[in-house]
Amino acid sequence: MNNQIDEMRRVNELGEYISLLEQATSYFQKIIGYPDFTPDAPARYKSPNPRVIQFLLCVRITSGLRAAQILISRGHIIEVGVLLRTIDDFIGDIRFVKDAMDTTPNAVQRKFIDGYFITDGTSQHVGRKQKVQASEGRFYGDLNNNPHHFTESVRAIDSMWDMYVHGDYEPVMELCEGNGFYTSGTQNLYRLRNYRKNIAIYVHRSFNIFFEFSYDLELLQLAEELAIHRSEFEKTDAYTDSPSNDE
Secondary structure: OHHHHHHHHHHHHHHHHHHHHHHHHHHHHHHHOOOOOEOOOOEOOOOOOHHHHHHHHHHHHHHHHHHHHHHHHHHHHHHHHHHHHHHHHHHHHHHHHHHHOOOOOHHHHHHHHOOOOOOOOOOOOOOOHHHHHHHHHHHHHHHHHHHHHHHHHHHHHHHHHHHOOOOOOOHHHEEEEOOOOOOOOOOOOOHHHHHHHHHHHHHHHHHHHHHHHHHHHHOOHHHHHHHHHHHHOOOOOOHOOOOOHHH
């Protein structure tokens, strides 16, 4: 019982740090501005630009992390994997847009930015993934002088999470326990812990990308606060998985 209680405590601890990301998102909105809104029509920005794209992706990240925390608390592990796949995309897309703003944008970047606010139902995502992966590879590779290695690592992570989106065999079989499939949520502690660890990784990555976005917006105090929260998060059981009374 202690194992289960401690694991749920770690899940709740994740929620506290997701709340800090939500607060940062609200601060971003004050800087980016508010869209026009009427109850009977979708909200729209009058003057869309790349910074709005980055902000809206931050909204999706915080919403997705909160949903993942709620799902893991109820044992819906595979659906957590689907959400983490989308969050992984959003983090990459924020850096993809930043890369376009910091350099001369390539044709794929221009198409994505120009087409993001088009609402005619056409997809703006075909053929973009390799460019996003290369952009992330350059970012991480610049830190370690090995962009190719990190691009391959990003591709491997994307490929792993793709299995959850497409209903592949291996993730589906994680729902099987004993003689049946647990579609109402698992209580398997090993699996819950594994997925909670993955949520924690993306909370940490979100602090990183929110820090970068704050810095680019010249919100230096917010960037400093996010860096402090990130350091505090790195010491929590939710991130380190340090045992309390459950071992």
